[in-house]
Amino acid sequence: MTSQVQSTVEKSKIVEKRNAAIKGAFFTEFVDMFDIYLPTIILTPALSYFQPEELPQGMAGILTSLVFVTTLLGRPLGATIFGALGDKIGRRKATISSVLGFGIITFLIALLPGYSSIGITAYWLLVLLRFLDGVFLGGGYTGSHPLAMEYSEKHQRGFVGAFILSAFPLAYIVINLLGLAAFALIPQAGPDSPYAVWGWRIPFVIGALLAFWLAAYYIRKVPESETWESSKKEKNSLASMFRGKTGRSFFQVFIMMTGFWLTQNIVTLILPTTVLRTILGLDGIQVTLTLFISYAVLFGSYIAAGVIGQKIGRRRFFLILGPAIVLVGSVLLAIILNGKALPLPLIMLLVVLFSVIVTAPWGVIVTYINERFTTEVRASGFGLGFSASVVLPSFYAFYMNWLGGIMSYNSTIIALLIIGAVIGTVGAYLGPETKDVDFNQAE
Structure with missing residues (x-):
């Protein structure tokens, strides 16, 4: 009887940790x-607070883009640094360090003075802090996602990976609601308006507080990965990521993810601005x-994709x-691009269907990449495989410009979608099936 009670308690503890x-x-x-x-x-309507009033349109566009691009460039560096830490000192410690880091940086951004106080230095401080923010953000999922996957049972990994990534569309919805509330309640009209001076700071403070709460959650609630603790903990240099079996896994994941990042950019970057606003008006x-x-639909479709991937294989x-x-996807996109005369409900339906199909691979990606690497290099492999592959697709505007020499502008968007899907498919074809990988054994 005692042994049964002990067994029940042990199982309960395992479930609690998992x-x-x-x-x-998540x-x-x-x-x-x-x-x-x-x-x-949140920050776009207030960027004039950090810049001179009289700026040529082209220069203003460059300064605006730098704020966003520097964050993107910081993520692969962060994945490299914190991936190595996750493999060396543990997933939990790496996650806590990175989360505290971007919490502090986000809070510092909320305290920045404007151009009227310290001149153009205000803008460059913003760019520098966003780059550092990107570095720490690149480390957040590098430790937390492998830790969660290593605690998951093999038959549940598909659902778990999809559930984790479903937080992405949820975050998008929440911050948009927060933005709409801020825009409605706080006047915004120029660099001296209440929104430009202090209104934008509130969501940044909220972001910092969320990060500090998350760090406390890991410190109090989340144990270190038992799979990592029982591993050999071999000392692996960054160069080892590009050699032997690990190197082959990385380059295969890199190819696949380059393709799927390119298709993802169509949904998250090109569709909202270029297609819906500019082309459809x-x-x-x-x-x-x-x-x-x-x-809202993507939140559920990611999870559905993960479950399907668990049944039929990644x-x-x-x-x-x-x-x-x-x-x-290309047919739906073509209809949307030529749908200026369509009623809004039909446009919405087409956008939803298009988004579900194009982003479906992302419901399986977290699980798959973690399964492609052994425990000794899993944090580094996942972090680099997920983040480094975003760089080439981020220059999509240049690719569209080049393609524009041989086809119409609308056709360049469809061409990018097809190219990305083909690259992603080829990358997946080059890799093995992973759903039966044992995390406690070498690949």
């Missing part, structure tokens, strides 16, 4: 994406409502979805 690790990864993804969207949604409320509905799922994006 749930804490999974919730921690919260980390949420806070990470919340912080990523802060400048694009929707107003701000119509675009916001369309995106709210789309991202590789097979990618090999089905890649061609589906080419064949179905």
